[in-house]
Amino acid sequence: MKAADSRPEVRLKGIAAAPGVARGPAYPLMRGMAIVACEKVADPEAEIRRLEGALAATRLEISQLRDDVARKLNESEASIFDAHLLVLEDVALIDDVSREVRSTGFNVEFCFQEVAQRYIEIFEKMDDDFLRERASDIRDVTGRVLDQLLGTQPERVGQAAQEHVVAARDLTPSDTAGLHDGGVLAFVTEEGGRTSHSAIMARSLDVPAVVGVKGLMEAVREDDVILVDGETGLVIINPTPETVDGYRDKEQAIRQRRDRVRAEVSFPDLTADGAAFSLLANIGDSAEMEDALAYCARGIGLYRTENLYLRLDGWPDEGVQYEEYAEAVRLAKGRPVTFRTLDIGGDKRLGDLADEANPFMGYRAVRMCLERPDVFRPQLRALVRAAALGPVQVMFPMISGVEELRRAKAVFRDVEAELAREGVRPVEAIRLGAMIEIPSAVLVADSLAAEADFFSVGTNDLVQYLLAVDRGNQRVASLYDPCHPAVVRTLVAIFAAAQKAGIPAAVCGELGGDPLWAPLLIGLGVHELSMSPAALPEVRFVLRHSTAAELRELAAQVVACDDAARTRALLQEFAAAKLKLR
8 A cells, every 4th residue: 555646744643542553545524514504484383393203213313323332342332322312302402492493483404403503512612521522422413313304314434434544523423333343444533532432432443543633634635545543643644655664563563562461451450579559440320330340440440420410411319329329339249439429510510500700710529519418418328328239439529628628528427327327338438538639639638638538639630730721722732741840749749648647549530541650650659540441451561560669760760850851751661661662
């Protein structure tokens, strides 16, 4: 295969979303929003009935797709489409469209597209990566509804793109699900991030992927060849023969590495010289437990309880929450499950929460829960009841100081005593932890350690607050650098406080699942790392092939650095040596 003769090699950088390297002819997916005419209608109520029919047909279509994905992949990937089905049940969306049809007298296709676009824009403007990427899900579902209303058949990725590298502005989960029959070599998108549903499915499908590649669709043409490096996030359009030759060794090394990593997925969490560590999983619902156990997680280090609230777009009662949490505990089969109490607010807007000028520093997480016993107590009751089925830990997010932690603990102990009087008792004592993700918590970490049973470091927010960098703002995103010496020294202070108090310290942020950072974190004294299930095998492999002395030496070298670039080089060199990439 050779690159187009008249086209020079072009290199673009994006986010490595699914590992592996692939090369093949481009399949540019040039999809835009459907063009919908605006027309006056004689009978608005008939238009609303058409909408109801389209929703029902879309519901059936998505349910069939969900069953297909569950059969060919697994239940975890299929659960993505549960969120799509919930969009179809969104009363606010449907009411807004009906109101628009009645008030304007326009055709339902036009009104539906107008309202759907407003919802999409709201999510696209959110700072939280996970929520911002849900815009793709809404676009996927609403596009299907429009197809039903217009009687059109959209272009579907799948058979047509076999033996090609798919290039698109964005891929919906439905598009990605169409890849499961095989044949698509890789995909690359201009938008999206590692937590987008398409990226998650790509990792399950074992298809290399790079997302967030700015300028991609301007640079690629139908007769181009694309090389996708899902390890580094590099996309090379029309690679030269020299580039292709240089990648052959890397492709072989990656295949060998992945074979080695997979062979050790079930091995114990011990370093090469027998020192213990513990790798756990981050999940957002019980459906993800299947992946966590398949990758041999020793437990759940972060259960994001707010996902239930966001899925329902409301405040679930104690009974609904209990069923959700109890199912997770049952599926864990005796492994500990650490639930983060409701982390809502910021850009995760819900119900009667008012908009704020600076929501990330506003009414959110534990500070909101302490002011809303009607929200906080039912959740804590549900968690204590679930703990009667298996080991449970609870941690409070966005703790800024000792008084806040004491108040949260007091509410929890009161709920626990209340349930004890009702005859509900946990199978073992529930340990209460503090999430360390605000600089003020770091400065009083010694006092917090005296009150907490464990620390869990949320590195995503900690780095953001420490460096005063909004991760979602492209103009300053390059300044979001965990290798900054201030970040490393902050982590040292947190772990030292935990060690002095004799409590375990865990990391549940993105750094915990990064094979470059995991050796440093263990070397600094972390007891547990929690990460997305798919990250577990590679992190386990790197740590199992390191000695405790090597990890401590790496930590000592990094702590001595005053240069982010040097820190990054040290981490890359260490991981590469263990993964035998060099």
